[in-house]
Structure formats: C-alpha cells, structure tokens
Amino acid sequence: xxxxxxxxxxxxxxxxxxxxxxxxxxxxxxxxxxxFPLYIIFVEILLLFSYLKELWFAxxxxxxIGHIALINVMAxxxxxxxxxxxxxxxxxxxxxxxAIEMGIVLIIGxxxxxxxxxxxWV
Amino acid sequence: xxxxxxxxxxxxxxxxxxxxVLMFLLIWPIDYSIYCPGGLANVSDTVIIDYDDDNSAIGxxxxxxxxxxxxxSFFQFIxxxxxxxxxxxxxxxxxxxxxxxxxxxxxxxxxxxxxQVAILAAYQAIEAxxxxxxxxxxxxxxxxxxxxxxxxxxxxxxxDEFIALAGDNGTVLPFNSEPQELCKDNDANxxxxxxxxxxxxxAIVINTRLLQTYTFTFRNASGEDYTVExxxxxxxxxxxxxxxxxxxxxxxxxxxxFTALSSNIxxxxxxxMTALYIYDCLATGDLTNGLTIAxxxxxxxxxxxxxxxxxxxxxxxxxxxxxxxxxxxxxVDETNINYLEAxxxxxxxxxxxxxxxxxxxxxxxxxxxxxxxxx
Numbered sequence: 001x002x003x004x005x006x007x008x009x010x011x012x013x014x015x016x017x018x019x020x021x022x023x024x025x026x027x028x029x030x031x032x033x034x035x036f037p038l039y040i041i042f043v044e045i046l047l048l049f050s051y052l053k054e055l056w057f058a059x060x061x062x063x064x065i066g067h068i069a070l071i072n073v074m075a076x077x078x079x080x081x082x083x084x085x086x087x088x089x090x091x092x093x094x095x096x097x098x099a100i101e102m103g104i105v106l107i108i109g110x111x112x113x114x115x116x117x118x119x120x121w122v
Numbered sequence: 123x124x125x126x127x128x129x130x131x132x133x134x135x136x137x138x139x140x141x142x143v144l145m146f147l148l149i150w151p152i153d154y155s156i157y158c159p160g161g162l163a164n165v166s167d168t169v170i171i172d173y174d175d176d177n178s179a180i181g182x183x184x185x186x187x188x189x190x191x192x193x194x195s196f197f198q199f200i201x202x203x204x205x206x207x208x209x210x211x212x213x214x215x216x217x218x219x220x221x222x223x224x225x226x227x228x229x230x231x232x233x234x235x236x237x238q239v240a241i242l243a244a245y246q247a248i249e250a251x252x253x254x255x256x257x258x259x260x261x262x263x264x265x266x267x268x269x270x271x272x273x274x275x276x277x278x279x280x281x282d283e284f285i286a287l288a289g290d291n292g293t294v295l296p297f298n299s300e301p302q303e304l305c306k307d308n309d310a311n312x313x314x315x316x317x318x319x320x321x322x323x324x325a326i327v328i329n330t331r332l333l334q335t336y337t338f339t340f341r342n343a344s345g346e347d348y349t350v351e352x353x354x355x356x357x358x359x360x361x362x363x364x365x366x367x368x369x370x371x372x373x374x375x376x377x378x379x380f381t382a383l384s385s386n387i388x389x390x391x392x393x394x395m396t397a398l399y400i401y402d403c404l405a406t407g408d409l410t411n412g413l414t415i416a417x418x419x420x421x422x423x424x425x426x427x428x429x430x431x432x433x434x435x436x437x438x439x440x441x442x443x444x445x446x447x448x449x450x451x452x453x454v455d456e457t458n459i460n461y462l463e464a465x466x467x468x469x470x471x472x473x474x475x476x477x478x479x480x481x482x483x484x485x486x487x488x489x490x491x492x493x494x495x496x497x
Contacts, residue, residue, distance in 0.1 A: 026123030030130065033141075040148045044198045047191055048208060051159045051442050074126060081125035 004096070011088040019082050027074035035067045054113050061109030065102045072098035147200075151193035153213040156202040157432045159439040160187040162416055163387050165399035169237055173255075173378040173404055181410025183399035184445070185392030186418045188435040192217055192225075206470060207438040224268070227280040229388025231266065234281070236390040236420065237382045238370045243393075243425045243485050244400035245376065255404055258375035259423065263365045265340070271355040272362035278350065283341040284365050336361075369423035378404075391430040393421030394449060397485050398492070409492040416440045417449025417480075417488070419460075425485040427451045429460055434467040441473050447495075449488050452481025 012020065042063060046056035072094045079090045162184035191198065192213065202208040217225070245257035263284045268275060335353045342348065352361045373379075380400075395417045402409040409415075418436045420428035429451055430436070440448045451460045461481040468475040482488045 022123045023125075026126035029123065030126055037141075037144055037148060040145075041197065044148065044195060045201065047189070048156065048158050048194075048198055048202055048205070050189055051161060051439060077129070078123070078126045081129065 004093075007089060007093055011086075011090055011093055014086055014088045015079060015082065015090070019079070023075040023078035023082070024071070026078045027071040030074055031067055031070035035063060035070065038063045053117060057113050057117065058109065061105060061112070064105050064109075068101045068105060069098055072101075147196040149195055152196060152199060153218075154194060154199055155211050155213050155217055156191040156194050156198065157209045157211070157435045158189040158191060158202070159207050159435045159442065160189045161439060162414075162443045162445065163187055163385065163392070165392070165396050168383055168385060168392070168396060169241070169400065170381040170383065171378060171400055171403040172380065179402055179408050179410045180412040181408070181446075182414055183395050183402065183410065184414065184416045184443075185387070185395045186416050186436040186440050186445075186448075187387045187389070187392070188432040188439060190432075192222070207435060209432075209434060219269075224280075226388065228267065231264070231281045232390040233385075233388045233392070234382065235264070235368045235370065236393040237396055238368070239423050240393050240396035240421050241371050241376075241380055241400055242369060242423045243421050244397040244404065245371075247397075247401055247425060247485055247489065248404045252404065254377070256375070256377050258372040260370050260372040261367060262370050263367050265363055266366035267364035269355075269358075269360070269362035271358070273353045273355075274350040275362075277348070278340060278363065279342060281343060285339040285341050285347060287336060287338050390420045391418050391436075394419035394427050394451075394482070394485065394488065397421045397425075398449075398488055401485070401489060407496070409489065409496075411492070411496050413446035413495075414444060415447050415449070415492070416443070416445035417447075419449060419451040419482070421485060427482055427484060427488075429453065433460055433463040434470075437464055437467040437473065437479075438471055441471065446478075447480060447492075448478055449480050449482055452483050 015023075039060065042056050042060045046053060046060070049056070076091050076094050079086070079094075163186075165183045165185060168185070191202075194202065199210060202210050220228070242257055242259055245255055248255055249257065265278055265280055265282045265284065268278065268280065272278065335351050337349055337351050339347055339349045354360060355362055371380075395415075398409070398415070398417070417440075418430050418433075420430060422428060433450070437448070437450075450464045453460065464479055464481075465475055467473075468479060473479075480488070480491055482491065
C-alpha cells in the first residue's frame, strides 16, 4: 500500500494535475462517444424484452465496466503521448485504478440485479 | 485530451457519418407501437379480502400483463419486427390523441373498475353456497375519456362520477342508476327536445340542442360534489368528454370487506383472474391445487368473460414465467378470435396447448375446471 501511494505521488509529480486531468477528460470523452450507443441499445432492448430484464441489466453493467476500462486505457495512451518514456509507471497505476472502479460497479450491479430489481420491478 | 484528439482524428472523421446515422436509428421516434411480453402479477397484491376460513392457497393466481411501447425508435421497431414474441402496429388514433399520462389514468380507471366488477362476479358466484357473503351492485356513470378541447379539462378528472346536468329550460336532470328513464328519442328531429341523456350500449350520449354552455355536476374521488359550466367546442359541437356506465360494488352493503390495492399495472384484462382469486379466498378448499394459475380476460358483472388484446405476448409471458394453467377468453358468439389467436401463438412459440391453454366463457367455467383438477 505504501509503495502504491509512493508510486502515485511520483506519477502526480511527474505529470502534474493538469496533464492527468486532461488525459482522463480525453479518455472519458472518447470512450463515452464509443460506448454510448451500446448503453442506448441495451436500454431499448430492455424496454422491448423486459421479461429478460436481469440479462439486460447484467449487460448494461458489463458495458459500464468496459466503459471504465476504456477510459483508463485511453488515459494511459494520452499520458504516454505526453511523456513517451515516463519515470513513473502510469500503466500499472491506472490499471489498479480501473480495477477498483470496475469492482465497485460490479458490486453495485450484483446488488441491483439480486435485490433492487425483484423489490422494485412492477 | 488534445493528444488523443490529434491521434484519433483521422479515424473519427471517417466514423462521423455512420455514427450519426446509428444515433438517428437509435433515438428518432416513429409513429408505431409495439406490444411486448411483460410479466405475471400475483392477484393477492391487487386486492385483499377480509375473510378467514383457514384455507390459504398453496399455489397462486396471476394476471398476465404486457408492455406497450409507444413511438419506438427505428432500432426498436426493426428488432420487434423480426422477433417472434413482439408485434408492431401503426400508432392508433387513441395513442395519437392521448398523452402517456392520460393513457395511464384511463388504464388505471379500467383496472379499478375491473377489480370492482370482479368482486361483484365472485361474490355473486359464491353467494348461494355461503349466505353470509353478500354483495350489492350500484351503477355509476364515470368520466372515462377527455378531449383536449374540454373547456374544464383540469377540473374534471378521469373516474369522476356524473351526477346531474342542468337542462335548457333550467330543469336539473339527475343521472342516477336508471339512465334509460331519462332517455328520449335521441334521433328524433324534434325541437322540443331540450336534453337527452341516453345509454347507448355502455356508452352514454348527451345530446343538448339549444345552448352552447351547460352546467354539469360531478362527484370526485373524495366524494365531494362540484359544479362546472362546460362550453361546447365550436369545431366539433361537442363538450369533449365521454361517460361510461359501470356496475360497481356498494361497499356499505357488501360483506366481507375488501381492500383494492394500487399498482402500476392498468387495464381491465385481469378481471377474470381477479374474480377467480377472490372466489378462492371465499370458497372452502384450495382451487389452485398448488399450481401457478395464470390467465387473461375481462370480467363482466354477470360473470361472463370478455375479449382482450395482446394475446400472443400474454401467451409468451405466461409460458416464460412458468404458468401451469392459462385461462383465455373463449367467445361463443361473434368470433372465437382470442382463443384462435392463442392457439396460433402456441404453435408459433412451440407450446403444447393441451391441458395448459384453457378457453372459458364464464367465471363459473374456470371455477369448474379448477375444481375438476382437484378431484
């Protein structure tokens, strides 16, 4: 954990907040443009075939997980364009960052599918 | 961000047009509606009967609801068109002239009155066997539809009871449980007719000849009377609302007590299953025999079962959700179209209808069938 905090500090120090935020903003904008139609497709199919709602919700959450992965992959690409051979390890750190976010979405997804849908649906 | 934009711009440029086309297909609404499978709704969540004879059902009675998707996107239309469980239709005149809120309110009114009729039919069916069960019927005339040009649109709510109309000569015409008594010759070309209030099948026709503005009295859901002056629309010459005559339950003279619960599912097609559930609550023994009993069909106050829509989707829904028996209206007059549609749907979906799809014309037939299962 201490090592991770130290590596993160090194990354921030090397790139600066502006470059990091710019990389994440770029990752978010481009990945959202790419993924957005998928969200719409699954919501529209959910409305058509709601008797398979658990499946469509699972696919929606899987899409969200993919979205997070894509944001981080693009952010890594942006950071590597800014400094092609960095001293810190942005790839490893952003992969850990993505894994944590994906884990949170996965837990939310399981709670929604297992508990919320049976309670609230119709 | 700029680095990514510079790196991906050549690819993005190529994809702009296909992307916009895809978004158009996904978002642009078209004037169609789609019937989709929905789910089973346990009737015990719809109505509670305050009657305890220690015979709780092991199985369940469920109504079958479907989803209607109005103005779908091109994408949804294409998917629905090729799916075996959905059907596409041009948007009906009703859908074109009613907002989603209005459609919802109408379907809730239909559902509320359907539960009341189911109570009437079920209580009447068991009255002879259990004399302690009594039900009294009352006929009410309710606002069942409103046009956008109705002059007091916001004051009059769906389901408000029509009480009286002040006529051309100042005479107040009360609209009580015998509307036919007020009915004059609706078609006569007679200037002496000041007002006619007629029952035409189940629809009520109000025919006023002389004035443009009339005073109506209604009773709202809280039981309070209110009076409004309604002016006819200049283009259509109509006031802009419809009445429907409903056979309802006079709760003060009905025993045992019941409580109708609210839910998002509307429409009248759960009437038969609601009546069956209520009958099972009141009868000795368990009609379900531990099975999941599902079905569809409106119920009339005399116990007869009426036509429903969305047959194919209801069959698919009941099958997907594991219903053991499925009741379907079987008309012996005019056409058997509901039952024939159901048979065709079973064939298309690969369902064996023998012993699963049960056509009934009355509540009593459904009861007899379930009692036969237990023997």
